[in-house]
Amino acid sequence: MNPSIETNVWGEILHSLSGRLNQQTLDQWFVPIQFESVDTAGQVIRLRAPNQMIKDWVVSNYAKLLDESLNDLRLGGYSLGWEIGQAQIATAVGASSGTSVSKSLHQSTTLLSPSATRRPLRRTRASNPLGSTVSPT
Numbered sequence: 001m002n003p004s005i006e007t008n009v010w011g012e013i014l015h016s017l018s019g020r021l022n023q024q025t026l027d028q029w030f031v032p033i034q035f036e037s038v039d040t041a042g043q044v045i046r047l048r049a050p051n052q053m054i055k056d057w058v059v060s061n062y063a064k065l066l067d068e069s070l071n072d073l074r075l076g077g078y079s080l081g082w083e084i085g086q087a088q089i090a091t092a093v094g095a096s097s098g099t100s101v102s103k104s105l106h107q108s109t110t111l112l113s114p115s116a117t118r119r120p121l122r123r124t125r126a127s128n129p130l131g132s133t134v135s136p137t
Contacts, residue, residue: 029061
């Protein structure tokens with residue numbers, strides 16, 4: 001793979017998808033995904049999703065479009081590899097010591113499946129503090 005394509009491959013994929021999806025879909029599901037690397041020997045484009053839900057939703061609902069975009073970019077032999085969570089970064093700790101620590105920015109969250117929906121609360125007759133019954137309006 002050409003080194004210039006390698007460094008901008010995710011941008012090229014996003015550009016290809018922009019002709020197939022509306023901007024809201026791109027912003028919600030694809031923009032949060034970050035490019036990690038390209039393994040040319042194994043033909044894998046490595047991406048990082050901020051959480052499992054985004055990765056699962058993109059793979060479940062947009063795999064065909066991603067494949068079409070890869071084919072359009074002459075990357076049909078490549079597959080997508082996924083990492084979940086924020087990338088680890090090295091941060092300087094104490095300027096005089098010159099030591100660094102690897103700090104994970106991964107956030108633990110409870111996720112709902114994409115099919116999970118919230119039901120509205122059911123209003124029922126309730127008692128007020130004065131003891132009389134109040135009906136919802």
